[in-house]
Amino acid sequence: MLLSKSCEYGLRATLYLASLDDDTFTSIRQISDKLDISYHFLTKILQQLTAKGLLESFKGPNGGVKLAKSGKKIQLLEIVEAIDGGELFTECVLGLPGCGMKKPCALHDKWMNRRNGIKDMMESTSLSELSEQSISNCFRITADKGLEEL
Amino acid sequence: MLLSKSCEYGLRATLYLASLDDDTFTSIRQISDKLDISYHFLTKILQQLTAKGLLESFKGPNGGVKLAKSGKKIQLLEIVEAIDGGELFTECVLGLPGCGMKKPCALHDKWMNRRNGIKDMMESTSLSELSEQSISNCFRITADKGLEEL
DNA sequence: TTATTTTAAGACAAAATAGTCCTAAAACTT
DNA sequence: AAGTTTTAGGACTATTTTGTCTTAAAATAA
Numbered sequence: 001m002l003l004s005k006s007c008e009y010g011l012r013a014t015l016y017l018a019s020l021d022d023d024t025f026t027s028i029r030q031i032s033d034k035l036d037i038s039y040h041f042l043t044k045i046l047q048q049l050t051a052k053g054l055l056e057s058f059k060g061p062n063g064g065v066k067l068a069k070s071g072k073k074i075q076l077l078e079i080v081e082a083i084d085g086g087e088l089f090t091e092c093v094l095g096l097p098g099c100g101m102k103k104p105c106a107l108h109d110k111w112m113n114r115r116n117g118i119k120d121m122m123e124s125t126s127l128s129e130l131s132e133q134s135i136s137n138c139f140r141i142t143a144d145k146g147l148e149e150l
Numbered sequence: 151m152l153l154s155k156s157c158e159y160g161l162r163a164t165l166y167l168a169s170l171d172d173d174t175f176t177s178i179r180q181i182s183d184k185l186d187i188s189y190h191f192l193t194k195i196l197q198q199l200t201a202k203g204l205l206e207s208f209k210g211p212n213g214g215v216k217l218a219k220s221g222k223k224i225q226l227l228e229i230v231e232a233i234d235g236g237e238l239f240t241e242c243v244l245g246l247p248g249c250g251m252k253k254p255c256a257l258h259d260k261w262m263n264r265r266n267g268i269k270d271m272m273e274s275t276s277l278s279e280l281s282e283q284s285i286s287n288c289f290r291i292t293a294d295k296g297l298e299e300l
Numbered sequence: 301t302t303a304t305t306t307t308a309a310g311a312c313a314a315a316a317t318a319g320t321c322c323t324a325a326a327a328c329t330t
Numbered sequence: 331a332a333g334t335t336t337t338a339g340g341a342c343t344a345t346t347t348t349g350t351c352t353t354a355a356a357a358t359a360a
Contacts, residue, residue, distance in 0.1 A: 001238070001241070001245075002152055002243060003243065003245075004317075004318090005245065005317075005318060005319095006317085006318080008243075008244050008245040011244060012244055015256055025336095027335090027336070027337090028336085028337075029335095029336085038318085038319055038320075039320095040319070040320055040321070041318070041319050041320080043337070043338085044319095044338095044339090046337090047337080047338065047339080050337090050338095057336090057337060057338085058326090058327080058336080058337080059325075059326040059327050059328090059335085059336050059337045059338085060326060060327030060328045060329095060334090060335060060336055060337085061327070061328050061329070061334070061335045061336065062327090062328075062335085062336085063326085063327070063328085063335075063336045063337065064336075064337080065337085076257075088151070091151070093152060093153065093158075094158050094161060094162055094291075095151075095153075095155065095158040096290060096293055097293075098290075099290065103290055104287075104290070105284075105290045105291065106165055106280045106281065106283060106284040106290070106291050107226075107275075107280065110271050110275065111271075114264070114267055114268050114271055117264055117267060118264050121260050121261070121264055125257075125260065130256045130257065131256065133256060134255075134256040137254075139254055139255060139256045139258065140246060140248075140249065140253055140254070140255045140256070141244075141255065141256050143246055143247075154347075154348090155347075155348065155349095156347085156348080175306095177305090177306070177307090178306085178307075179306085188348085188349055188350075189350095190349070190350055190351070191348070191349050191350080193307070193308085194308095194309090194349095196307090197307080197308065197309080200307090200308095207306095207307060207308085208306080208307080208356090208357080209305085209306050209307045209308085209355075209356040209357050209358090210304090210305060210306050210307085210356060210357030210358050210359095211304075211305045211306065211357070211358050211359070212305085212306085212357090212358080213305075213306045213307065213356085213357070213358090214306075214307080215307085301360100302359100302360085303358100303359085303360075304357100304358080304359075304360095305356100305357080305358075305359095306355100306356080306357075306358095307354105307355085307356080307357100308353100308354080308355075308356095309352105309353090309354080309355100310351105310352090310353085310354100311350100311351085311352080311353100312349105312350075312351075312352095313348100313349080313350070313351095314347100314348080314349070314350090315346100315347080315348070315349090316345100316346080316347070316348085317344100317345080317346070317347085318343100318344080318345070318346085319342105319343080319344070319345090320341100320342075320343070320344090321340100321341085321342075321343095322339105322340090322341080322342095323338100323339090323340085323341100324337105324338080324339080324340100325336100325337085325338075325339100326335100326336080326337080326338095327334100327335080327336080327337100328333105328334080328335075328336095329332100329333080329334070329335095330331100330332085330333080330334095
């Protein structure tokens with residue numbers, strides 16, 4: 001598994017927010033219901049994103065969270081690194097602590113290429129880009145069974 | 151982290167065995183010492199590989215484990231799938247259980263390409279190929295600090 | 301036969317990840 | 331002012347992963 005559950009949930013939630021494309025606050029309860037993610041767990045994850053400035057939050061009725069900037073300007077990589085950390089794109093595939101340019105492990109070069117490819121993919125894709133595709137192609141962000149909502 | 155610790159250890163151990171390039175049994179104690187991996191933990195991992203037919207084992211003095219076939223004929227993918235399972239190369243990057251061709255998630259196509267790339271890398275690389283590189287380029291399989299051994 | 305070396309197998313413990321629950325604080329509503 | 335809705339934050343539990351320990355069984359050696 002490349003991404004932690006927390007990261008998967010964080011991505012799905014922010015993709016959902018991007019798909020709404022409005023500037024009002026959306027309650028975490030609504031997001032967790034739509035995406036079928038534990039409300040309390042999702043709350044903690046989105047708190048992290050708020051703390052890192054990727055989301056803004058507001059308390060009280062009509063409160064909730066929203067993207068801190070346009071979904072067009074948030075790349076997937078920002079979300080992933082905020083939750084799983086940047087080590088994902090620097091660490092050795094064999095887990096050797098000292099692996100690097102100077103002392104590469106056996107798989108270093110091959111893995112680095114693939115790893116950079118994944119990083120590129122996430123760095124070059126914005127939340128909006130992906131959530132628009134999700135709508136136009138009936139791609140799924142939510143975990144529900146079918147296409148009845150679109 | 152793409153691979154579990156168990157899988158990292160399993161790969162390093164089998165790469166080490168391939169580098170020895172002999173047909174005798176190597177004790178797990180020796181492997182765990184060389185690679186600085188917990189002996190008991192490594193034992194369990196190598197037992198899995200033995201159960202799946204990738205290793206052969208033998209008890210008693212001069213016993214140990216060895217590759218069941220030539221390291222040239224064992225691809226990295228076989229080790230990885232034996233330990234972490236094949237789901238690594240089929241599962242959705244967002245963790246959506248029903249994600250697939252028919253109902254792809256938002257990231258499905260992009261991720262599938264990258265994932266297949268990683269799979270290709272592991273499928274097209276044999277243990278011997280990699281362990282030979284490790285020796286000729288002083289690449290590291292073991293976890294020790296320097297190059298003093300080579 | 302007895303002791304030694306090694307893998308096999310399972311119980312157990314520790315750490316990391318995932319998930320739940322409760323109370324507080326902020327903002328709003330009446 | 332009092333009650334309601336929502337995020338914030340912490341304690342707590344459950345599960346999975348990682349790691350340790352002990353005993354058994356197989357093979358060898360004395």
